[in-house]
Amino acid sequence: MREQIDSGKQSAAAWAKRCYFAGRAVMDATLRPYDLGATQWYVLWHLANFGPTVQRDLGRALELERATLSGVVATLVRKRLIRQEASGEDQRQRLLSLTASGDVLWRELPDLTFIQQTAFGGIDDADLATTIRVLQAATERLQDLVQKEK
Amino acid sequence: MREQIDSGKQSAAAWAKRCYFAGRAVMDATLRPYDLGATQWYVLWHLANFGPTVQRDLGRALELERATLSGVVATLVRKRLIRQEASGEDQRQRLLSLTASGDVLWRELPDLTFIQQTAFGGIDDADLATTIRVLQAATERLQDLVQKEK
């Protein structure tokens, strides 16, 4: 929202938005041949790298709301790429794991780390650290604001 | 997506995402009593500050796709907060302006600039500038990547 750039504060927020959407656009374009969304890729990525995971833990790891993850998981189950089983200990929990075909697909998928490499590669380490620190601080303050609204 | 923090590069992208959604959450919470979404607010804001605007120009100013804006505009027209008229010069264009009730509502709305003030206030100017520069560079590189995919 370009006109909001009357001060650096608006500008920072606007660039955070643009950066997020630009990154997602690249992921979407890359994953299009595989009929996968960015979030679906993250789920497969986690299961491939960390093995079977309880849905709650997956949500916390990927920082997704239960409702959001629920929908993504349902989609992947429908595609038979992941499996959703009862967890032994807690009957409320669902244990997620890759199916055989999910594992096969995962091996075919391109490595997506090149996206961040392209985006932030060559940027000064100190500047990158500053950026992360500023965004982190802003996010925390915003989350506090939401809490206070309630 | 916290586990992606094996390098600052993933982390920066993840924080950009969180920052964007946190900001939107505050806007949504603030605007809830008025039954308005964040994007709807931006449209009203622009019309209140810049007067009647052609839909195409509004889309460019707010950096929204035609399709996205089309839906938002339809919603606001349905609420009778804005008006959509034929533009004199070009018969394809639609001129948008606040209705009387839209103007009344706008005056009631709280000032939302406090959100960015809260989020980025007190942060060192140089750090803020660095953040903007890094995000801007990353966004441009990502957009180039998308172009190449095509």
Added chain:
DNA sequence: CATGATTCGTTCGCTACCTAGCGAATATTG
């Protein structure tokens, strides 16, 4: 041990984005 609070996953309904494709209007070019 019974009651109440919390947690987990689901569903519903919403906003906000996108791409693709359409028809109509306008610009460009041979």
Added chain:
DNA sequence: CAATATTCGCTAGGTAGCGAACGAATCATG
């Protein structure tokens, strides 16, 4: 001037994310 290309707004269909509300399971407390 006719044919072609572009632009503008709309619609359809998709993903991503949220909050609220719900049943079932579990935990905490009197």
